[in-house]
Amino acid sequence: MKNIQAIRGMNDILPDTSRYWEMVEGLLCHVAIQYGYQEIRFPLLEFTELFTRSIGETTDIVEKEMYTFLDRNGDSLTLRPEGTASCIRAGIEHGLFYNQIQRLFYCGPMFRHERPQKGRYRQFYQFGVEAYGLFGPDIDVEIMLLAMRFWQELKIDHKVELQINTLGNLETRVKYREQLVQYFNNNYDVLDEDSKRRLLTNPLRIVDSKNPDLQELIKNAPKILDYLDYEAQAHFDGLCRILDEIKLPYVINPRLVRGLDYYCRTVFEWVTTEIRAQNAVCAGGHYDGLVAQMGGKSTPAIGFAMGLERLILLVADNLTMPNLQVIYLVLLGDDVIAEGMLLAEKIRANNKVNVIVNCGGGSMSSQLKRADKSGAAIALILGDAELAKREVLIKYLREDKPQQSVKIENIFNYF
């Protein structure tokens, strides 16, 4: 019989890497809380319509990447492909946005049915931050500083670069889009197949093409910065001015658009050159129209999401994990098991250290081998002879100190 394997693109996180995940997730939550953000958790499953209405009918995500299926009662449900739609749904449903400011973050798995490759999987993890009720540009800067703090805490700030752009307001985008379509239609024969397709689905993305043959054409294409209305221009100028004053390095990338339909005004990406292909580690922008579009009161909003797999690829090789202090309790013979278990309980309660009790018996030699393999700094040895004297042996596995014999009631003073 064939063994059952994990679904393609869905990975197990094994003990040798889960510690990185625990560390990174813990740090991200801690930093977000430092900035006054509060965690929000929402379901992995939502009505399909939530995502088709918010992300955009013609985006790749909605057209071909969602895990969608019928519930037993006939409802169409979808595993969340991103967090913002659910966050807004939850906020509207519970009255979080009405005349209020909310600073929220979330963390968890998202699902997209794409071909897996390095840094891109079908179940992948995102950490996202969202601020509601603030127009900016001050909140834009706060959120960028928050991301910058992540990179500094994770010691990868030298590996990432902030790129920003503005898409203007919704009317600007529509006007610009028309001009862009006209321009590329006039040069239709020069376009490659991908771009011809994008001309119909998402013309803004042609500007973002990597095809070297198109670079000249793209260079001469209309620029969104030339189409901004006064308000959007003032917002973008204000953002740049604050960034300059606080000396947060950034580059303006006029080609930076975003994939999802709901973005407007400020958009930004943190990119890295360390990963060759999937170089966007963190990306976001404003989605000021989305709350109203989903049925809530008009509320400005901004946020970003980062891909944790990509983040951990950057972090793993230059982060030293602290060694946890582990104590391994060697038990010689069945008669000392009960006493040993109780001793371990008392040490855990009093000293807040990690105690591994040897289970499954074994000789002194084999138990010490397990102790060594566990990474323990100290082995405690308890046998009939020690128990008779109410003593336990302390053996130091990582430093050159002599073994000692200690009264059980005094053991707590040694850690």
Added chain:
RNA sequence: GUGGGCGUAGCUCAAUUGGUAGAGCCCCGGAUUGUGAUUCCGGUUGUCGCGGGUUCAAUUCCCGUCGCUCACCCCA
């Protein structure tokens, strides 16, 4: 959806005129009947991804298929 690379022990990998498999690591035991990591000795581990074809004989050659991986598209 498109294209490249790869599937042999738990892991990393060998095995050419085609003759049904081997090393290191890991694990277990012993040297030390109660002292790890070092050293020495011994031992276990296989549907050669799966299915078919050619052949006296296929891990090897051919066809198909599945899986993994990297890249494109797209995205975090």
